[in-house]
Amino acid sequence: MAQKYEIDTLDYRILTILQEDARRPFLEIARKCSVSGGTIHQRVEKLKEMGILKGSKALIDYKKLGHKVTVLLGIHLQSAKDVSKVIKKxxxxxxxxxxxxxxGNYALFTKIVVMNIDHFHKFLVSKLQVISEVESTESFICLDTPIDRELQLRP
Incomplete structure (x- = not known):
């Protein structure tokens, strides 16, 4: 029978350190937490098994790669039963x-990243508005993202 694992302050500390830099070596995390590297390894594996820690990823500045426009897009559907079908598309x-x-007002709220406004227009006309289950959309062009952070974890 599987044991129930309780998240403790060490786990929260590990998660916070990994939020700052997911590539930080286990031994460095261990020194910061005053425990062994093996303890960190075991805790990270347990957090992965529980689905709390879902991996790591690189944070990329899309604007520097030419994707200069971010759009938040609300989508109204023809019918609520179509949501799974539209998500797959x-x-x-x-x-x-x-x-x-x-x-609220939209069945789906999406984040779209495109090169420019022309790219967004083509996306709307040739990719999104051709989905028959989509009734209408409302677009919000992001001018800036003054806050973009991870949730501060607390035990």
Missing amino acids: LEKLPEVVEVHYTT
């Missing part, structure tokens, strides 16, 4: 980087 569009199934 959105997954295939490389410009779509986030999809949220929401309450």
Whole structure:
């Protein structure tokens, strides 16, 4: 029978350190936490098994690669039953980087990253508005992202 694992202050400390730099070596984390490298390794593996730690990724400045426009896009559907079908179609569009199934005015709220306004226009006309289950959309062009951070974890 599997043991129930309780997240403790050490786990929260490990997660916080990994949020700052996911590539930080286990031995460096161990020194900061005053425990052994083996302890850090075991804790990280346990956090992965539990699905709390889902991996690591590089943070890329898309603007420096030419993707200069970010759009938040609300999507109204023809019918609420179509949400899964539309999500599967959105997954295939490389410009779509986030999809949220929401309450409120929109069934789906998405984040789109494109090269420029012309690219966004082509995306709307040739990729999004051709999805028959999409009734209408509302676009919000991001002018700036003054806050972009991870949630501060507390035990």
